[in-house]
Amino acid sequence: MRRAIFGILFCAAALQAQESSGAEKDMTLTWVNFAILVLVLGYLVAKTMPQFFRSRTGEIQKGIAEAQQIRQEAEKRAREMEAKMAALGAEIEKFRLQARSEMEQEGARIREETGRQIEKLGRQAELEIETASKVARRELQAYGAALALDLAEQRLKALLNPAAQDALIKDFVSDLEASRN
Numbered sequence: 001m002r003r004a005i006f007g008i009l010f011c012a013a014a015l016q017a018q019e020s021s022g023a024e025k026d027m028t029l030t031w032v033n034f035a036i037l038v039l040v041l042g043y044l045v046a047k048t049m050p051q052f053f054r055s056r057t058g059e060i061q062k063g064i065a066e067a068q069q070i071r072q073e074a075e076k077r078a079r080e081m082e083a084k085m086a087a088l089g090a091e092i093e094k095f096r097l098q099a100r101s102e103m104e105q106e107g108a109r110i111r112e113e114t115g116r117q118i119e120k121l122g123r124q125a126e127l128e129i130e131t132a133s134k135v136a137r138r139e140l141q142a143y144g145a146a147l148a149l150d151l152a153e154q155r156l157k158a159l160l161n162p163a164a165q166d167a168l169i170k171d172f173v174s175d176l177e178a179s180r181n
Helices: 002-021 027-159 162-180
Strands: none
Touching: none
């Protein structure tokens, strides 16, 4: 079909060239050539342009639809982010309360542990004091006994003069003789 149109256009151009070379120009042939040219161009434009405009319109509509979809997705993401930001404050407060609660629990546990350690140290101190007092009593008794023995020895030495020693020996010897009999 295009070849036929181009053939007609070529013929019209050739006729136009013949006419312009002649001495007399006929206005009707010029107008006929012009009309043929306009018809052919109009036919070509009418045949190709609607497809071009339809495809271009389709592309534009597709672009608009994609842009609307992208805008909707962006708005959705923005709403989600705003919701997350709003929830972030509540979540931070939740973490603060949880941390405060954990700190209080840990403080209570440390106080209990400290109380147990203090009680344990108190019991150990009492046992050590009791043990130390027993050891001190034993040492004091031993020291008192040693002092008593020293004092008794000193008294005996003072009381035992040579005459008392002789009397004791005589009594001992007489007791021995009496026990033999």
